[in-house]
Structures are given as structure tokens and as C-alpha cells.
Amino acid sequence: MEHKPAPECNAVAERSLALVLDQGGSSSRALVFDVRGRVLARAQASVTIRHPGPDRVEQDPLELLESLQRCAALALEELGARAADCTVAGLCTQRASALAWRRGSREPLSPVLSWQDRRAAAALEALQPAAARVEQLSGLRLSPHYGASKLRWLWEHESRVAEAARDSSLCLGPLAGYLAGTLGAPAEELVDAVSASRTQLVELATREWSEELCALFRLRREWLPRIAGAQSDFGRLCVGRASLPLRVVTGDQSAAVFAAGEPAPRTLLINLGTGGFVQALVREPRHAAGLLTSLLPSDERGPRFSLEGTINGAGSALEWCAERHGLRFDPDRLEAALHPDRTPPLFFNAHSGLAAPFWRPHAVSRFSNHAGALEELAAVAESILFLVLAIADRMRAVLGSFERAEISGGLARSDALCQRLADLLGIEVWRREETEASARGLAWLCLGTPMEAPASRCFDPREQDTLLQRQARWNTWIQELLCEST
Secondary structure (H helix, E strand, O other): OOOOOOHHHHHHHHHOEEEEEEEOOOEEEEEEEEOOOOEEEEEEEEOOOEOOOOOOOEEOHHHHHHHHHHHHHHHHHHHHHHHHHEEEEEEEEOOOOEEEEEOOOOOEOOOEEOOOOOOOOHHHHHHHHHHHHHHHHHOOOOOOOOHHHHHHHHHHHOHHHHHHHHOOOEEEEEHHHHHHHHHHOOOOOEEEHHHHHOOOOEEOOOOEEOHHHHHHOOOOHHHOOEEEOOEOOOOEEEEOOEEEEEEEEEEHHHHHOOEOEOOOOOEEEEEEOOOEEEEEEEOOOOOOOOOEEEEEEEEOOEEEEEEEEEEOOOHHHHHHHHHHOOOOOOHHHHHHHOOOOOOOOOEEOOOOOEOOOOOEOOOOOEEOOOOOHHHHHHHHHHHHHHHHHHHHHHHHHHHOOOOEEEEEOHHHHOHHHHHHHHHHHOOEEEEEOOOOHHHHHHHHHHHOOOOOOOOEEEEOOOOOHHHHHHHHHHHHHHHHHHHHHO
8 A cells, every 4th residue: 555644744744945055256145945945034244365476366265165154044043933943954165175084074276166167277288198088087177267177286285285195094076075165064975966077086987086187186185085976975964953964965067957946858958157057968878079967866767968068158258358457347238238239249158268169278369340348248258148148059969959047146137138048049049036946946956756847938039130149259269369379
């Protein structure tokens, strides 16, 4: 006979809440979701980004940790009596940011090297003969944005890291491993498979550390934490009187894939924040020229992957453009820049290195001609959309056509940007009212229940000959520039 839960069990499940922590590049967030996907409480704290030298982008691991703890406490305080209904906690982080810490005590031994940090780029030149093999095993292009070269740099240049290696107390790994270990205090050093894969030291076929890749980057397997599934026992998160099982740990962009639950077939998933990420869910690793194969959290059917294209300069490129004109970037200024009567120049977007689908890490950004602040902001915004289109075209060649796109992230708040994206892609672009895709996807992974879709807005494609002509000129121009750089 089929067992049916008692009514009181259903009532308890209905009241269950998830506390999700999202550590991003510019801020940390804590949100509390119910089983229907409604946000009942939230808190946010800005975090410092340091630029101590050319191509160097660092953060303080203790500041990131403290900001998450503070946000968690504020979110539970906002809940009041309902804080007792929180039954599970989850954590998502910047996937490719990395650091060193001491085993057991979790004392940080280095700053966090941001995914934007490129200090180890020169060391990768010697590994170019192995670039194809690295991509075959890891699904990732040989790039300083991923963790392996950062971890090697820490071992070779930070004295405290080298000392810990000598006394066998060293742990190197993704930011997720350090934060999960410190927040949840599991018995051993753990990291989820998704975050581990972003070090470029994991074989996609096995979802385990690769001895071959570790040897290539001159790193030892024993310095790395044990890989666990995204949904594992990562200890308990203690916030005031609350003690919640930390059950889900994953990367921010892998969580964002599930912002509306399991993605509908033939859906293009776009997240535009500090960086840009374009993904399509696949059940088996797929290869498309210039794109990545990324690991996603597994389910009862087995592993999940995404075909992915990354854009290094999204929100960060817009902020850079605003600063060069002595302005502060904000959504209102972007909306003004994208006014239909404005004619922007073209922009070669190599901010933090040109990534998918062209991959020129040493390329230098430039405008086709100088213009006013708003015109140049519009040019940068359009370059992001042109890159999204270039990535989508590579995906279509392998996966076929898409029926719709879903957009999230801070830049998705711009109506004008979403409309131009629909015009370029030629398909409907849907934007949810709740643009915190990573946190929402993490809540779905934590609670495992169908969530009510929040209010959405659909941007229907329109005929925009002027925009398409500008995109065609941009494509010709960028090909010329790429030829010059080879």
C-alpha cells in the first residue's frame, strides 16, 4: 500500500523555509524562500574589491565570511518567529575565485584571487602545447580566469602557503570550499563538484580531481579538498540560536540555471551581472567551437552539464566606462544611454580579456571612435549583447534553434537592454520580477519542491534594421581586429 504522509507532516513541509547565501563579486546576500518561491526576508552587504596591481583583483576572505554571517543574522531577524521554520541552508559563490587556507582551523593563508584576476596569465604560455588536452579533460579553455593557475601562483609566491605545504596543513581550492568549511564546519575539507570543476583540475568524465591536470599545473592532489556532490552534508550553519544543516553548495551561475526550476527544453539562459554567462542545459557533454562544457548539480537521473559562453566584461565594463567619464554607473543611466534616438559607436569588449567565443586573453578594449559618455555607455552595452548573440549562434549550430530566452542578473533590470536582446536573438526574452537568479535557483535545489513562477515580463522581438546593421558592422570590425592580433 502506498504510504501517504500524515496531514501534520504536509503542514510542516508547507511551512519549511530555506536560508540561501549568495556570495557575489560586489556583495553578499542572504534570502529566505518558502516552498512557493516567495522571498520572505533578505539582507545584503557590499564587499570590497581590491586592485593591488595590473591584472590583480583580490578580496579579503574574512570580510566575505563576516558579510555572509551578518546577512544571515539580519535575514533571520527579519523573519521573527518564523525563523524557527527554516529547515535548510544553501550557499553559492563565485565559481572560479580561489584561495589557500589551513586544514582544520580554516585560517586563510592568502587573499581570495577573484575570477577576474589574471596575474598568472604569463605562466600559462608554457602550457599552450597542452591547451587542447586541458579542454578535452576539463571542458574549459586554458585561461587565467580559472582556478588552477591562481592556485599554482599562490603556492609559488606566497610564503605562508609554501610553509603550510611543508607541514602538510595546506588546503588549496575554490572560494566555496573555504566558505562552506568555515560556515558549516564539516569534519573534513569538502568542496562541491561544480566549484571544484572551475579550478580546471577536474575531469568532466569522472567529476573527480585529475592526476594528469594536477601534474600539469604542478599541484599535488593532497592539497585539495575532497569533492562532494552539490547536495551533501556540509555541516551546520549556526546563526544566533539557529542551527541549520548546510545541504547545498554550488557555483552562482550553476544555481542560476534553476531559477525557475528545471529549465524548459530549447531555452537559452542568460545572466548578466559583473560578468555575463550564456548557458543551455544538456545531459551529456557537448562541444561547440569557442564555448565551454560546464558541470551542473546532478539529480536522480545522473550528471547535468551546460554548454556555456562567458563574457568577462558585462557590468564591470559598464562601470569602467562610466568611471572614465567621471560618472557613477546606475540602471537609470543605462536606460538613458540606450534611448532609441542615440547612435553609439562600436566597442571591442576585451575588458578583463576577451572570452567566448573568440578567446583573446591579451586583447585590448577600444571604441571605433570617441563619443560622449552616454553614447559610449550604449556602445559597451551593445557589445555585451553582440557577444551574447555570437555565443547563441555557436550554440544553435550544435543544439538547434531556441524557442525562448530567460534573462536575469543586475543588467536585466534595464527594459531597453532586454528589448534589444530580443530584437537581436529574434525570440521572446522573458525576465522575472525577481532577478536574483542564483539565490532563487539555490532555493529550488535546497527545497526540492515546485515553486510558483514569479511575475514575468516578455519582450517580443521587433524588426530593428538599424540595430542589426550596427551588429553586422561590429562583427566585421571585430573579425578584422582579431586578425590583427594573431
